[in-house]
Amino acid sequence: MTTDFAKEIKEVMTALETEKVIDRVQRALRLGVGPTDVLDALRGGVQEVGRKYEEGEYFISDLVIAGETMKKALEILKPLLKTKEVKEPIGIVLGSAYGDLHDIGKEIVKSLLLSAGLEVYDLGVDVSPGKFVEESQKTYARLIGISALLSTTTPAAADVTRELSARAVRERVKVILGGAAVRDWMVEKFGVDGAVDDAMKGVRLIQSWLG
Amino acid sequence: MILNSRERAICAIEHKEPDRVPLEGTAWAEWSYPFLLKLLSDLGLGGGGSGGMLGSGEELELLARKLGTDFRAVSMDPPVEFRRKAVYDPNYHQPWGIQVARDILEDEWGIRRQLNAARIQSRVVYHPLQGKDSLEGYDFPDPDAEGRFEAAENLLKKWREEYLVSSIWGGDSFFCQAWYLRGFTQTILDMHSNSRLMNELLDHLLKIFLKAANRFAEMGVDILAIADDVAAQTGLIISPQLWRKHIKPRMKTIIDSVKKRGVYVLYHTDGNCEPIIADLVEIGVDILNPIQPECMDPARIKEQYGDKLTLSGTISIQDTLPRGTVDDVKREVKTRIRTCGQGGGLIISPSNQVLLDTKVENFLAIYDAVRESGQYPLRA
Numbered sequence: 001m002t003t004d005f006a007k008e009i010k011e012v013m014t015a016l017e018t019e020k021v022i023d024r025v026q027r028a029l030r031l032g033v034g035p036t037d038v039l040d041a042l043r044g045g046v047q048e049v050g051r052k053y054e055e056g057e058y059f060i061s062d063l064v065i066a067g068e069t070m071k072k073a074l075e076i077l078k079p080l081l082k083t084k085e086v087k088e089p090i091g092i093v094l095g096s097a098y099g100d101l102h103d104i105g106k107e108i109v110k111s112l113l114l115s116a117g118l119e120v121y122d123l124g125v126d127v128s129p130g131k132f133v134e135e136s137q138k139t140y141a142r143l144i145g146i147s148a149l150l151s152t153t154t155p156a157a158a159d160v161t162r163e164l165s166a167r168a169v170r171e172r173v174k175v176i177l178g179g180a181a182v183r184d185w186m187v188e189k190f191g192v193d194g195a196v197d198d199a200m201k202g203v204r205l206i207q208s209w210l211g
Numbered sequence: 212m213i214l215n216s217r218e219r220a221i222c223a224i225e226h227k228e229p230d231r232v233p234l235e236g237t238a239w240a241e242w243s244y245p246f247l248l249k250l251l252s253d254l255g256l257g258g259g260g261s262g263g264m265l266g267s268g269e270e271l272e273l274l275a276r277k278l279g280t281d282f283r284a285v286s287m288d289p290p291v292e293f294r295r296k297a298v299y300d301p302n303y304h305q306p307w308g309i310q311v312a313r314d315i316l317e318d319e320w321g322i323r324r325q326l327n328a329a330r331i332q333s334r335v336v337y338h339p340l341q342g343k344d345s346l347e348g349y350d351f352p353d354p355d356a357e358g359r360f361e362a363a364e365n366l367l368k369k370w371r372e373e374y375l376v377s378s379i380w381g382g383d384s385f386f387c388q389a390w391y392l393r394g395f396t397q398t399i400l401d402m403h404s405n406s407r408l409m410n411e412l413l414d415h416l417l418k419i420f421l422k423a424a425n426r427f428a429e430m431g432v433d434i435l436a437i438a439d440d441v442a443a444q445t446g447l448i449i450s451p452q453l454w455r456k457h458i459k460p461r462m463k464t465i466i467d468s469v470k471k472r473g474v475y476v477l478y479h480t481d482g483n484c485e486p487i488i489a490d491l492v493e494i495g496v497d498i499l500n501p502i503q504p505e506c507m508d509p510a511r512i513k514e515q516y517g518d519k520l521t522l523s524g525t526i527s528i529q530d531t532l533p534r535g536t537v538d539d540v541k542r543e544v545k546t547r548i549r550t551c552g553q554g555g556g557l558i559i560s561p562s563n564q565v566l567l568d569t570k571v572e573n574f575l576a577i578y579d580a581v582r583e584s585g586q587y588p589l590r591a
Contacts, residue, residue, distance in 0.1 A: 101334035
């Protein structure tokens with residue numbers, strides 16, 4: 001029974017049928033399917049949406065819909081998951097670079113990372129390097145995600161890595177820079193651990209770091 | 212034979228070879244105001260001090276003459292009554308607005324934008340239709356309000372003999388305006404669920420945009436520019452299915468209407484919009500802008516759609532302009548002319564806002580390179 005429900009939840013999530021996702025989640029829980037199994041099925045669906053996006057079949061709006069559907073499903077699941085054994089979530093501090101006000105890409109990444117089970121500490125836009133670092137220390141987040149759409153704002157990533165080094169915590173935190181004008185060479189130039197020009201690529205890279 | 216700007220531009224859009232590749236940058240091109248000020252200052256053309264306004268100001272006209280651009284633009288202004296209460300600051304995405312708080316302007320739609328700490332970029336911080344269940348109580352701007360088209364009519368009279376004149380209704384089109392009003396995520400969810408509110412909202416926008424477009428067509432503009440950022444770096448933001456369902460038919464209504472009067476249609480979206488280019492051609496778009504070469508290969512667009520579509524923009528603002536040399540810029544311009552200029556159908560300019568990390572000499576190299584290498588017949 002669990003397998004059938006899991007399969008169906010994954011299918012309707014992949015098809016972006018929000019109402020059906022919520023309905024199947026509720027039905028599955030009523031019939032005694034474990035919340036972690038339901039969550040895994042939902043995540044499987046989101047993964048599939050991500051794969052379709054990478055293959056050009058789905059678009060940013062589809063990632064948004066998947067993320068919002070997942071949020072709704074999590075509202076139902078969270079109270080139940082709290083009572084079960086759940087691994088301590090891994091935290092990421094997320095924000096748009098200093099000087100940059102664009103946040104569409106950041107919001108999509110946030111939504112996908114939440115779906116993947118990460119704890120996201122969203123600092124918003126126009127975030128100073130010091131604020132990224134302070135928040136990562138305060139929350140013990142092991143990741144920092146810097147979003148920068150413009151060529152002029154990408155160098156702010158170097159200020160973040162410098163600030164981490166100055167506080168002798170660079171080794172504890174992985175830093176990823178993402179945005180339209182981000183290029184591979186920025187890894188070396190700005191001292192970040194990853195540089196991507198697409199939301200899904202960023203999520204994949206973060207997941208690969210987490211193993 | 213040397214053509215004037217108007218003749219040259221028409222020739223290129225009609226897919227015939229003019230005397231040289233036409234130049235743009237001061238009509239529908241987007242500007243980062245700080246870079247514009249730097250450019251004007253370096254060229255000895257002022258620098259914002261004379262109170263000129265982007266798009267209609269004398270400084271921009273001086274720049275257009277200096278660069279030798281072949282196009283001019285007129286726009287639908289906010290009404291006189293609104294401008295009386297408002298301030299004008301081109302660092303905001305919508306420069307006219309009522310100051311509602313420090314560094315926050317509210318435009319005539321009720322959308323509020325806030326400047327960043329450096330005060331050179333703005334973002335929407337208040338969406339007037341966010342969280343609403345209906346459009347009841349929301350007053351849409353009146354396209355017939357006094358003072359919207361007077362400046363446009365005067366400028367058109369001044370420019371129409373010499374230049375090809377484009378027009379824009381003073382803001383963004385369906386997708387962007389909908390999400391500025393409603394919020395980004397909610398707009399996508401509304402479109403996905405085909406909500407009544409979203410359909411009513413888009414119909415209201417259509418009414419306003421259609422009225423403005425027809426007014427421009429009646430006054431004799433040459434090009435209607437429809438600007439709607441529906442794409443990001445690697446692909447569409449809104450899926451082609453949602454775009455075809457909600458936006459394409461409404462755009463077609465506008466395009467059909469202005470085409471009856473012989474107006475060319477330009478469509479602008481940042482990013483990679485390849486999945487809908489065939490649709491754009493189908494509904495009558497003549498010019499596609501800005502074709503960012505990091506997002507879409509201009510040569511491929513030319514190969515696939517070059518007999519119907521004129522390419523506008525195409526010079527890298529993410530890599531070559533900020534990080535290349537003058538020679539790199541000239542090389543890119545020459546490549547573009549060689550690969551996209553055959554048979555006309557190419558208008559060169561930066562492929563989006565040039566930012567402060569670009570050297571003025573790199574920017575100017577675009578225009579020098581076209582004058583040096585953009586003559587028809589093209590050299591092999």
